[in-house]
Each structure stands twice: as C-alpha cells, then as structure tokens.
Amino acid sequence: MEFGIFTVGDVTPDPTTGRTPTEAERIQAMVTIAKKAEEVGLDVFATGEHHNPPFVPSSPTTMLGFLAAQTSTLKLSTSTTLITTNDPVKIAEDFAMLQHLSAGRVDLMMGRGNTGPVYPWFGQDIREGINLAVENYHLLRRLWREEVVDWSGKFRTPLQGFTSTPRPLDGVPPFVWHGSIRSTEIAEQAAFYGDGFFHNNIFWPLRHTRQMVQLYRERYEHHGHGRADQAIVGLGGQVFMRENSQDAVREFRPYFDEAPVYGHGPSMEDFTTQTPLTVGSPQQVIERYLTMRDAVGDYQRQLFLMDHAGLPLKTVLEQLDMLGEQVVPVLRKEFDALRPAGVPAHAPTHAELIAAGDDSANAHVLPSVTVQQAATDDALQMKEA
Amino acid sequence: MTQRIVAVTAGLSVPSSTRLLTDRIVSATRELASARGDQVQVGRGHELQIDVVELRDLAQDIAAHLVTRFPSDGLAQVLEDVSTADGLIVVTPTFAGSYSGLFKSFFDLVEPTALAGTPVLLAATGGTARHSLMLDHAMRPLFAYLQAEPLATGVFAATDDFADPGLGRRIERAARQLVAAVGPNSRTIYPTAASEAVPARQDAGRDDLGPVPDFRDLLFGKV
Incomplete structure (x- = not known):
C-alpha cells in the first residue's frame, strides 16, 4: 500500500492570524512539505494543477523536477494533470523528461479540472470536456508507445511522422491514474486501458465513492485486465490530529470554518460524519481509514490533503510527523495483513513495469482484449462478405 | 398502483400563507382524485398519494449542498422523491418580484433533466395581486428549463385573495388539470434524439x- 499527500497549492490566509503567505513562501512551503513526506516515510507526493489565484501550482513538472533532485525515494505524481486543456504532446514530453530526471519515480493522474474558465483560457470548449479527455489521452498513449505517430483528431493540429522526445525512460511510459468524482465515463476510461482509478472523495460521502470504485472494478475485469479486485484504486483523505482529540477539534475548527470549498457551509461535526475528514487523535484516524477498505475493497494508494485552508507550515510539518510515525505504519501493517494474494499492494513502479514487459496493460496503446475482438469482428465481416 | 404527487412549499414563517395555499391545493387535489378515482382521472385501482415538503426545514441542508456539492441523507431522499414524482405542486412566496431564493436554491439542486415531462402545478403567494404575473414571468420559464410540463392554470394568492371565493375556483381548476395529468400513463416520455x-x-x-x-x-x- 502506498501512502502519500496531495496538495491543492492554495494561498489562503491563516484565519487565526489573518496573515496571507506570499506566493514565494507558499511554493517553498510545498517543497518543504514534499521533502518532509519522504523523511517521515511516506511514498507519494502529488501536486494539483491550477491556472488562477489563489493557487500557485500552474507548472507541476517544474516543481516535481526540482523535487526529484531533492528527494531519493518519493514517488512524484499529480492530482491532477489537466488532460482537457493541456496539449497532450506537451504532457508526453514533460513527463517523459521528468521520468529521466527522477529515475522513473513518476506517475501522473489525469483530470478534467474544476475551474470552468480554464477551458476558454486555453482555447477549449468546456462542453467538450469528456471528448477532450478521451481524444487527448488516447493521443498521449500513442505518443509514449509509438516511435513515430501519424495522427489527426478533432481538437488538435494533426501530426505527421512526429516523434515525442525524450522517449519514455527505458521505453516504459509512466503509470497513469484517472481521477474523477462523478463522471462514469472517466471510471470507464481507466478500466478500459487498465490504468489506475483515483476517487478524490474528500468532499464526498463514502456511499458515492463505493459506487464509482465498484463500477471501475467491474469494467476493469470486463476489459480483460484481470479480476475486479486486482484493479488499481486510489482514494483521497483529509485529517487533522493531536494526541488529545479535543485539542485537534479546537485547533482545527477555525481553519475548517473559513476553509475554501466547505467553509461557511456545514458544521465540522456534520462534515466529518459525511466525508472522510477526520479531526481527532491518531488512533481515531487509524480507525476511520481502516473502514475505507470495507467500502471499496483492498486499494493501493491513499493520499491525504494536509496543507490547505491556511494551516501554518509548522503545523503541517507536525501533522506529517504524526501521520508518518503513528498512523501510516499501523494502516500499512493492517492493510497488508488483510490483502489477499494476487491483489497488488501498490501501483506498479517503473521497475515493475519494465519487468512485466508486454504482460503489462501499460505497455499497450489498446487493451489486448479489444484488439482481439476487433480482429474477430473483421474476420467475421470478411467471412460474411 | 399508486400515483405520487409531491407538494414543495417554500414559505418561511410558521405558519405561512404559502403553506396555507399549499394545503388548500393539496386537499382540492385529493378530493378531486377520490371523487373521480373510479372514472377518468386517476384510473381504476389507482391511488393518489400526496406528500408535502417544507423547504424551510431543509434550508440549512440546501445551503450546505450548494457549497459542498453533495446532499445530506435527508435532502437526498427529498430530491429523489421530487425527481421520481408523477406530479408536483410547487408553491413559493413572491420575493423581490420573483420566487424566493430558497425555492430557487432547491430547484438548482434537482438534476437538470430529472423533471422532464413531469406535470407541475405552479402556485405563489404575494402581498398584492400586482405580482401575479410572476407565475408566468418567473416560475414558468424555470420549469420550462427543467423540461417539466407546467399546467395551464397557475394559482396566485395575494393576501386579499384568501377572503375571495375566486381563489377556490382557481385552485379547483388547477387541481383538476393536475389530476388529469397525473394518470397512470400521463408522464410524457421524451424520445432521446x-x-x-x-x-x-x-x-x-x-x-x-x-x-x-x-x-x-x-x-x-x-x-
């Protein structure tokens, strides 16, 4: 099981002091937080991508490339990379470069974004969101797996004899997740290719998460990548801890009440009941997150949102200490003990993808079942003709 | 088989004149349905169930849903009941020349096509009759957007109307149209393009x- 943190990169005033960090401070804080994640034994750091204030991470591979040089074991990822408004050619190039610089410590998560105006800012039409995700991602898969690409589609200038450089490290493209909260098409897309599916459930009740993951698992099996319980699932999470749970509640409440997204909405008590947000002792966090497995089955990646709503850096680093020292080792041990044989413990690493070679769904543009089926369909048509 | 009507009422005070109007429409509908139950309107062997939803009781859940984007369990059930109803009675006070913000916020949370083909009885209260066209200028376009089928007769009750027998006649006419529309096969099926x-x-x-x-x-x- 992989544990890590994901960040939105918001620049939010600390409601207890009224002080807003500068962009420079926030960016440096994100770097410090990522390095701390490795230090306390977490596996993954993922950054969001945003193109409007109050968010700073518009350029994820720049940040992740810097972190690649400052860390040695941390997997560098995204949450999410906008497959709708980024040019798939540039995604192919940027993340292949990051693979080389990080010696393969990279995977990435496709998303459609949650800020409507980003579409027109990047010359796209939001009504085509799903179609952009479908077409752009398929092109991205081809650019990483085919040396020379001839391509034409609806949304991008055609390519003739195009080679995306650098080629993926060791000829193995990075593992891809697809993040979606409500769109069943995206769960289906992840299942079709045999990619990972991440449900960012931090603002959603578990009953919804369960259904989305179940859909992905069923379709993963349907598309011929293995059993439903072998599909690669990731979940979001959000916690605030102190040794004494009442201290956690008292300290976090002003941040909750003023937080972007849910601030000035439901009470913290209601929100912690309805969503994975857990405010309390490390033991309470452990108990709560063990129940995630009951809802979605054995899963491979758990990311926590730890550094938002104006929490000071010092507090975030204390939280990471508790997460790494008290929570994750217990969750890791419990989940490992419960996981049946044959169910992956984590998303495939670069080394594992190399070792799997052609056996890995990640090696192919299209799933082999679909290719075989298409061949059968053609044969049938020829026979009938 | 039971036909199900949900009355959504958005009055703010307790009791409110909006709820008063809602109750009169509900009982008129119920009487018409039972009086004619064996004949045309509802059909033989069909019963009519009418549930009343007070949006005031859901005001905090509605606000929380708007900012969190997911409903509380109680609100989720109401949205489901409204989305699957065979007919709706919707009643709002007139605020600033239109439906109330609470009323609109609730219908903002209904999935855009969930009411496609659903007959809707439009009703509103207001201080004076000068606001009565809000039924047609504000409410009717809202339910047209939601692809629902607003009935021809809307019911507007100004304060004075509560002492006017004309209100009872309009209520009966609208209720008659609703009962006729909520037959076993009444929900219009829209073929998808x-x-x-x-x-x-x-x-x-x-x-x-x-x-x-x-x-x-x-x-x-x-x-």
Missing part, C-alpha cells in the same frame, strides 16, 4: 450513477 443517445448499461448496486457508456463507443464513436 439520436444524436444524444448513448448506449447505456445499468448494473445493480450502483443505481445512483445512472447509465454508463462503453468506452469503445466513446473512443471509436460507434454510437
């Missing part, structure tokens, strides 16, 4: 998600 059709599968256990397309169709366009 071929261009909008997505091959759908529905699997047990995740009904909330609705139909799911096959990715091969999305990718290769074999629709």
Whole structure:
C-alpha cells in the first residue's frame, strides 16, 4: 500500500492570524512539505494543477523536477494533470523528461479540472470536456508507445511522422491514474486501458465513492485486465490530529470554518460524519481509514490533503510527523495483513513495469482484449462478405 | 398502483400563507382524485398519494449542498422523491418580484433533466395581486428549463385573495388539470434524439450513477 499527500497549492490566509503567505513562501512551503513526506516515510507526493489565484501550482513538472533532485525515494505524481486543456504532446514530453530526471519515480493522474474558465483560457470548449479527455489521452498513449505517430483528431493540429522526445525512460511510459468524482465515463476510461482509478472523495460521502470504485472494478475485469479486485484504486483523505482529540477539534475548527470549498457551509461535526475528514487523535484516524477498505475493497494508494485552508507550515510539518510515525505504519501493517494474494499492494513502479514487459496493460496503446475482438469482428465481416 | 404527487412549499414563517395555499391545493387535489378515482382521472385501482415538503426545514441542508456539492441523507431522499414524482405542486412566496431564493436554491439542486415531462402545478403567494404575473414571468420559464410540463392554470394568492371565493375556483381548476395529468400513463416520455443517445448499461448496486457508456463507443464513436 502506498501512502502519500496531495496538495491543492492554495494561498489562503491563516484565519487565526489573518496573515496571507506570499506566493514565494507558499511554493517553498510545498517543497518543504514534499521533502518532509519522504523523511517521515511516506511514498507519494502529488501536486494539483491550477491556472488562477489563489493557487500557485500552474507548472507541476517544474516543481516535481526540482523535487526529484531533492528527494531519493518519493514517488512524484499529480492530482491532477489537466488532460482537457493541456496539449497532450506537451504532457508526453514533460513527463517523459521528468521520468529521466527522477529515475522513473513518476506517475501522473489525469483530470478534467474544476475551474470552468480554464477551458476558454486555453482555447477549449468546456462542453467538450469528456471528448477532450478521451481524444487527448488516447493521443498521449500513442505518443509514449509509438516511435513515430501519424495522427489527426478533432481538437488538435494533426501530426505527421512526429516523434515525442525524450522517449519514455527505458521505453516504459509512466503509470497513469484517472481521477474523477462523478463522471462514469472517466471510471470507464481507466478500466478500459487498465490504468489506475483515483476517487478524490474528500468532499464526498463514502456511499458515492463505493459506487464509482465498484463500477471501475467491474469494467476493469470486463476489459480483460484481470479480476475486479486486482484493479488499481486510489482514494483521497483529509485529517487533522493531536494526541488529545479535543485539542485537534479546537485547533482545527477555525481553519475548517473559513476553509475554501466547505467553509461557511456545514458544521465540522456534520462534515466529518459525511466525508472522510477526520479531526481527532491518531488512533481515531487509524480507525476511520481502516473502514475505507470495507467500502471499496483492498486499494493501493491513499493520499491525504494536509496543507490547505491556511494551516501554518509548522503545523503541517507536525501533522506529517504524526501521520508518518503513528498512523501510516499501523494502516500499512493492517492493510497488508488483510490483502489477499494476487491483489497488488501498490501501483506498479517503473521497475515493475519494465519487468512485466508486454504482460503489462501499460505497455499497450489498446487493451489486448479489444484488439482481439476487433480482429474477430473483421474476420467475421470478411467471412460474411 | 399508486400515483405520487409531491407538494414543495417554500414559505418561511410558521405558519405561512404559502403553506396555507399549499394545503388548500393539496386537499382540492385529493378530493378531486377520490371523487373521480373510479372514472377518468386517476384510473381504476389507482391511488393518489400526496406528500408535502417544507423547504424551510431543509434550508440549512440546501445551503450546505450548494457549497459542498453533495446532499445530506435527508435532502437526498427529498430530491429523489421530487425527481421520481408523477406530479408536483410547487408553491413559493413572491420575493423581490420573483420566487424566493430558497425555492430557487432547491430547484438548482434537482438534476437538470430529472423533471422532464413531469406535470407541475405552479402556485405563489404575494402581498398584492400586482405580482401575479410572476407565475408566468418567473416560475414558468424555470420549469420550462427543467423540461417539466407546467399546467395551464397557475394559482396566485395575494393576501386579499384568501377572503375571495375566486381563489377556490382557481385552485379547483388547477387541481383538476393536475389530476388529469397525473394518470397512470400521463408522464410524457421524451424520445432521446439520436444524436444524444448513448448506449447505456445499468448494473445493480450502483443505481445512483445512472447509465454508463462503453468506452469503445466513446473512443471509436460507434454510437
């Protein structure tokens, strides 16, 4: 099981002091937080991508490339990379470069974004969101797996004899997740290719998460990548801890009440009941997150949102200490003990993808079942003709 | 078989004149349905159930849903009841020349096509009759957007109307249209345009998600 943190990169005033960090401070804080994640034994750091204030991470591979040089074991990822408004050619190039610089410590998560105006800012039409995700991602898969690409589609200038450089490290493209909260098409897309599916459930009740993951698992099996319980699932999470749970509640409440997204909405008590947000002792966090497995089955990646709503850096680093020292080792041990044989413990690493070679769904543009089926369909048509 | 009508009422005080109007429409509908139950309107062997939803009781849940984007369990049940009703009675006070913010906020949370073809009895209260056209200028376009079928007769009750027998007649006319519209086969079935059709599968256990397309169709366009 992989544990890590994901960040939105918001620049939010600390409601207890009224002080807003500068962009420079926030960016440096994100770097410090990522390095701390490795230090306390977490596996993954993922950054969001945003193109409007109050968010700073518009350029994820720049940040992740810097972190690649400052860390040695941390997997560098995204949450999410906008497959709708980024040019798939540039995604192919940027993340292949990051693979080389990080010696393969990279995977990435496709998303459609949650800020409507980003579409027109990047010359796209939001009504085509799903179609952009479908077409752009398929092109991205081809650019990483085919040396020379001839391509034409609806949304991008055609390519003739195009080679995306650098080629993926060791000829193995990075593992891809697809993040979606409500769109069943995206769960289906992840299942079709045999990619990972991440449900960012931090603002959603578990009953919804369960259904989305179940859909992905069923379709993963349907598309011929293995059993439903072998599909690669990731979940979001959000916690605030102190040794004494009442201290956690008292300290976090002003941040909750003023937080972007849910601030000035439901009470913290209601929100912690309805969503994975857990405010309390490390033991309470452990108990709560063990129940995630009951809802979605054995899963491979758990990311926590730890550094938002104006929490000071010092507090975030204390939280990471508790997460790494008290929570994750217990969750890791419990989940490992419960996981049946044959169910992956984590998303495939670069080394594992190399070792799997052609056996890995990640090696192919299209799933082999679909290719075989298409061949059968053609044969049938020829026979009938 | 039971036909189900939900009355959504958005009065703010307790008791409110909006709730008063709602109750009069509900009882008129009930009487008409039972009086004619064996004949035309509802059909033989069909019963009519009418549930009343007070939006005031859901005000905090509605606000929380707007900012968190998911409903509390109680609100989720009400949205489901409204979305699957055979007919609706919707009643709002007139605020600033239109429906109240609470009323609009609730209908903002209904899935855009969930009310397609649903007969809707439009009703509103207001201080004076000068606001009565809000039924047609504000409420009717809202339910047209939601692809519902607003009945021809709307009921507007200014304060003075509560002492006027004319209000009772309008209520009866509107209720009659509602009962006629809420027959066993009344809900208009809209054929989906071929261009909008997505091959759908529905699997047990995740009904909330609705139909799911096959990715091969999305990718290769074999629709």
